[in-house]
Amino acid sequence: xxxxxxxxxxxxxxxxxxxxxxxxxxxxxxxxxxxxxxxxxxxxxxxxxxxxxxxxxxxxxxxxxxxxxxxxxxxxxxxxxxxxxxxxxxxxxxxxxxxxxxxxxxxxxxxxxxxxxxxxxxxxxxxxxxxxxxxxxxxxxxxxxxxxxxxxxxxxxxxxxxxxxxxxxxxxxxxxxxxxxxxxxxx
Amino acid sequence: xxxxxxxxxxxxxxxxxxxxxxxxxxxxxxxxxxxxxxxxxxxxxxxxxxxxxxxxxxxxxxxxxxxxxxxxxxxxxxxxxxxxxxxxxxxxxxxxxxxxxxxxxxxxxxxxxxxxxxxxxxxxxxxxxxxxxxxxxxxxxxxxxxxxxxxxxxxxxxxxxxxxxxxxxxxxxxxxxxxxxxxxxxxxxxxxxxxxxxxxxxxxxxxxxxxxxxxxxxxxxxxxxxxxxxxxxxxxxxxxxxxxxxxxxxxxxxxxxxxxxxxxxxxxxxxxxxxxxxxxxxxxxxxxxxxxxxxxxxxxxxxxxxxxxxxxxxxxxxxxxxxxxxxxxxxxxxxxxxxxxxxxxxxxxxxxxxxxxxxxxxxxxxxxxxxxxxxxxxxxxxxxxxxxxxxxxxxxxxxxxxxxxxxxxxxxxxxxxxxxxxxxxxxxxxxxxxxxxxxxxxxxxxxxxxxxxxxxxxxxxxxxxxxxxxxxxxxxxxxxxxxxxxxxxxxxxxxxxxxxxxxxxxxxxxxxxxxxxxxxxxxxxxxxxxxxxxxxxxxxxxxxxxxxxxxxxxxxxxxxxxxxxxxxxxxxxxxxxxxxxxxxxxxxxxxxxxxxxxxxxxxxxxxxxx
Numbered sequence: 001x002x003x004x005x006x007x008x009x010x011x012x013x014x015x016x017x018x019x020x021x022x023x024x025x026x027x028x029x030x031x032x033x034x035x036x037x038x039x040x041x042x043x044x045x046x047x048x049x050x051x052x053x054x055x056x057x058x059x060x061x062x063x064x065x066x067x068x069x070x071x072x073x074x075x076x077x078x079x080x081x082x083x084x085x086x087x088x089x090x091x092x093x094x095x096x097x098x099x100x101x102x103x104x105x106x107x108x109x110x111x112x113x114x115x116x117x118x119x120x121x122x123x124x125x126x127x128x129x130x131x132x133x134x135x136x137x138x139x140x141x142x143x144x145x146x147x148x149x150x151x152x153x154x155x156x157x158x159x160x161x162x163x164x165x166x167x168x169x170x171x172x173x174x175x176x177x178x179x180x181x182x183x184x185x186x187x
Numbered sequence: 188x189x190x191x192x193x194x195x196x197x198x199x200x201x202x203x204x205x206x207x208x209x210x211x212x213x214x215x216x217x218x219x220x221x222x223x224x225x226x227x228x229x230x231x232x233x234x235x236x237x238x239x240x241x242x243x244x245x246x247x248x249x250x251x252x253x254x255x256x257x258x259x260x261x262x263x264x265x266x267x268x269x270x271x272x273x274x275x276x277x278x279x280x281x282x283x284x285x286x287x288x289x290x291x292x293x294x295x296x297x298x299x300x301x302x303x304x305x306x307x308x309x310x311x312x313x314x315x316x317x318x319x320x321x322x323x324x325x326x327x328x329x330x331x332x333x334x335x336x337x338x339x340x341x342x343x344x345x346x347x348x349x350x351x352x353x354x355x356x357x358x359x360x361x362x363x364x365x366x367x368x369x370x371x372x373x374x375x376x377x378x379x380x381x382x383x384x385x386x387x388x389x390x391x392x393x394x395x396x397x398x399x400x401x402x403x404x405x406x407x408x409x410x411x412x413x414x415x416x417x418x419x420x421x422x423x424x425x426x427x428x429x430x431x432x433x434x435x436x437x438x439x440x441x442x443x444x445x446x447x448x449x450x451x452x453x454x455x456x457x458x459x460x461x462x463x464x465x466x467x468x469x470x471x472x473x474x475x476x477x478x479x480x481x482x483x484x485x486x487x488x489x490x491x492x493x494x495x496x497x498x499x500x501x502x503x504x505x506x507x508x509x510x511x512x513x514x515x516x517x518x519x520x521x522x523x524x525x526x527x528x529x530x531x532x533x534x535x536x537x538x539x540x541x542x543x544x545x546x547x548x549x550x551x552x553x554x555x556x557x558x559x560x561x562x563x564x565x566x567x568x569x570x571x572x573x574x575x576x577x578x579x580x581x582x583x584x585x586x587x588x589x590x591x592x593x594x595x596x597x598x599x600x601x602x603x604x605x606x607x608x609x610x611x612x613x614x615x616x617x618x619x620x621x622x623x624x625x626x627x628x629x630x631x632x633x634x635x636x637x638x639x640x641x642x643x644x645x646x647x648x649x650x651x652x653x654x655x656x657x658x659x660x661x662x663x664x665x666x667x668x669x670x671x672x673x674x675x676x677x678x679x680x681x682x683x684x685x686x687x688x689x690x691x692x693x694x695x696x697x698x699x700x701x702x703x704x705x706x707x708x709x710x711x712x713x714x715x716x717x718x719x720x721x722x723x724x725x726x727x728x729x730x731x732x733x734x735x736x737x738x739x740x741x742x743x744x745x746x747x748x749x750x751x752x753x754x755x756x757x758x759x760x761x762x763x764x765x766x767x768x769x770x771x772x773x774x775x776x777x778x779x780x781x782x783x784x785x786x787x788x789x790x791x792x793x794x795x796x797x
Contacts, residue, residue: 011409013328013329013405013406013409013410014328014329016328016404016405016408016409017328017329017332017401017402017404017405020400020401020404020405020435021397021401023435023436024397024400024401024435024436024438024439025439027435027436027437027439027440028439028440028442028443029443030440031439031440031441031442031443031444031483031486032443032447034482035443035444035447035458035479035482035483038476038479038482039458039476039479042474042476044473044474046474115450115454115455115456116454116455116456116457118457118473118474119456119457119458119474119475122450122454122456122457122458123458126446126447126450126456130446
C-alpha cells in the first residue's frame with residue numbers, strides 16, 4: 001500500500017515550474033539587455049544620469065524580500081497573525097516600489113528625457129516598466145495568499161504556495177538589482 | 188498478457204489509493220464533470236492534445252489554402268479567376284489577386300504554418316499526449332497551466348483570425364515582420380491594424396508556448412514513474428524535452444523584440460527606426476537600428492526551426508523502431524545529437540543575416556557553427572537508416588511517413604550546407620533556393636513527422652484506426668508532390684530568381700521559368716486536395732473508423748499502450764506501471780518485443796540488463 005501509485009516528486013512540481021519560469025523571464029531580460037549592448041556599441045549613444053529615486057526603490061524592494069522571507073517563517077510556525085501582517089507589508093512595499101519607479105519616469109520626463117527620446121532613454125522606460133509588470137504580478141500573487149489566509153472554511157497548511165510566491169519575489173528583487181547595476185555601468 | 192492481469196487485480200486497491208494518490212491531486216476530483224469540463228475547459232492532457240491537434244488541422248487548411256491562392260498568381264500570372272473575386276472581394280478585383288493581397292497571403296501562410304501548425308499543432312499535440320503516457324504520469328505537472336496553454340493558443344488564434352478580416356488586411360511584411368516596414372503604419376496597408384493584431388496574437392502565442400513548455404519540462408523531470416530513469420525514456424520524450432527547453436529559452440527573447448517593436452509603432456521610440464522617409468516626408472526617428480530586430484528575431488527564429496523539427500525526429504525514431512521491429516540504432520547517440528542540436532540552435536542565428544552588412548569576420552564563426560550542425564544531423568540520419576537496415580519492416584502508414592521524413596530531411600538538409608556558407612549565401616540568399624531548402628527540410632519533413640505521429644498514435648487518441656487505403660494515397664501524393672513542388676525551385680533559385688516577387692513575367696532572366704511555375708502550381712493544387720483527403724479520413728475515422736480490439740495494436744513496448752483502449756482521467760485504472768527496461772527491446776533473444784513493464788529475466792540481469 002505504501003509504495004503504491006505515489007508519483008515520486010523529488011521537488012514539488014510547482015516549485016520546479018517556477019524555476020523554469022524564472023529562467024524564461026531571465027532570458028527575456030537578457031534579450032533586452034543584449035539589445036541594449038548592441039545598440040550602445042553603435043554611433044551616437046546618448047548618456048545621462050539615472051534619477052536617484054531608483055536607488056530608493058532598490059532599498060524598498062530589498063527590504064520587501066526580507067519581509068516576505070519572515071512571512072514564510074511565520075507561516076511554517078503557524079503564527080498566522082504575524083504572517084498576514086508580513087505579507088500585507090510585503091505587498092505594500094511592492095506597491096511603494098511601483099510608485100517610486102513611476103516617480104522615476106516622471107522625473108526623467110521632467111529632465112527632458114521622454115520615452116520617445118534617444119534609444120538609451122527609451123530602453124530605460126521599457127526595461128523598467130516590463131520589470132515593474134513582473135513585480136506587480138508578484139503583488140497579485142501575494143493578494144491571493146492574503147485572501148487565502150482569511151478564509152475560515154478552508155485552511156491551508158501547505159507552505160508550498162507561499163514558498164513559491166516568496167521565491168518569485170526574491171527573483172524579481174534580484175532581477176531589479178541586476179538591471180540597476182547593468183544600467184548604471186553600461187551607460 | 189501478464190501486464191493486463193496485474194492491472195485488473197489492482198483495480199480494487201486503486202479506490203483506496205486514489206485518495207492518497209500521487210504528489211498533488213487538485214485535478215483528481217472533477218473527472219466526472221459535464222460536457223464543458225470534459226471537452227472544452229478540460230485539464231486532461233489527452234483532451235488538450237486533441238484540442239491542439241484539431242485547431243492545428245483547421246489552421247493547416249487555412250495556411251495551405253493561402254499557398255494555393257498565391258501559387259495561382261505565380262503559376263498563372265496572366266489568367267483571371269472570377270471566383271477569386273467572389274471570395275476575396277476587392278483583394279482580387281477582376282479575378283486577379285492584388286499585390287497587397289499577395290503579400291498578405293504569403294505572410295499569413297508563413298506565420299500560420301510555422302507557429303500555429305508546426306509549433307502548436309505539432310509539439311502541442313504530441314507533447315501533451317505522449318509525455319504523461321510515456322513517462323508514466325497521471326497528468327502534467329500542472330494540469331491547470333496546461334489548460335491555460337491551450338486557451339492562450341486559442342486566443343492567439345482568434346486574434347490572428349480576426350486580423351484576416353480587418354479592412355486594411357492582415358500583416359503583410361513577411362512572417363519575420365522586419366522593421367521599418369512593420370514598424371510604420373504608413374509604410375503599407377498591411378502595416379496598419381493588421382500588424383498590431385499580428386503582434387498581439389504572437390504575444391499570446393508566446394505565453395501559450397511558455398506555459399506549455401514549463402509543464403513539459405517539469406513533467407519529464409519530476410513525474411516519471413518508478414524505474415523510468417532518463418535513459419529509459421523513449422526518444423519521443425527526449426525530443427519533446429529539448430523542444431520545450433528551446434522554446435522556454437528563446438520565445439521570451441522574441442517577445443522582447445516584439446515589445447520594442449510595439450513601442451516603436453505606438454510610443455514614438457526609435458529602437459529600430461532611423462532617418463526614414465515615408466511618402467516624401469522625413470520622420471523624426473533617429474538613431475535606431477533595424478538590424479537589432481533581426482538579431483532578436485533570429486535568436487528565436489533559428490531555435491524555432493528546431494522546435495519544429497525535433498518533435499518530428501523523436502516521433503520518427505519511435506515509429507521506425509516499432510515498425511522495423513528492431514531496437515533504435517545508437518540510442519545514446521540519438522540523445523546526444525539532439526542535445527548538440529539544441530545547443531547549436533542558439534549559436535547560429537546570424538546565418539540568416541549574412542547579407543545585412545554583418546562583419547565578415549563574425550560571419551566566419553557563424554558559418555563554422557552552422558556547418559557543425561551537419562554532424563549531429565548526419566548521426567541521426569545514419570542511425571535511422573541503420574535502424575531499418577535489415578529490419579522486419581511493416582509498411583504501416585506511420586512507417587511510410589517516417590521513411591519519407593528521413594528522405595526529405597536528407598535532401599533538404601544537404602542544401603543547408605550550401606546556404607550555411609556565407610560566400611555562397613551571397614548569391615543564394617532570398618532566392619527560391621532558400622524557399623526550396625527550408626520547405627523541404629523544415630516544412631515538408633515536419634509535416635511528414637506530424638503525419639507519422641498522427642497515423643501511429645491515432646488509435647491511442649480515439650480508440651479507432653484511420654482508413655489504410657486513404658492513408659497510402661495520402662502518403663504517395665504528399666511525398667511525390669512535395670518533391671515535384673520544391674525540387675524545381677532549387678534551379679530557379681540558382682538562376683537568381685528572388686522570393687516574394689509578385690510577378691516574374693516581366694524579367695527576361697526569369698521568363699524561362701514560366702512553364703515551371705505553371706507546373707508547380709498545378710502540383711500544389713493536387714497535393715492540397717490530397718491533404719483534404721487526409722482531413723476527411725481523420726474526421727471520418729474519429730467517428731466511424733474501425734474500432735480497436737487490443738490495447739497494443741502495433742506491438743510496441745512503451746507505456747502508452749499499457750493503458751486501456753480509451754484511457755480515462757488519470758490514464759491507468761490501477762496503479763501506474765513500473766518500468767524495468769529501455770523502450771527498444773524488439774526482436775531480442777528471439778522474442779518479438781518485450782514491454783518496458785516486464786522485469787528483467789535472470790539472464791538479462793546477469794548480462795547487466797540494459
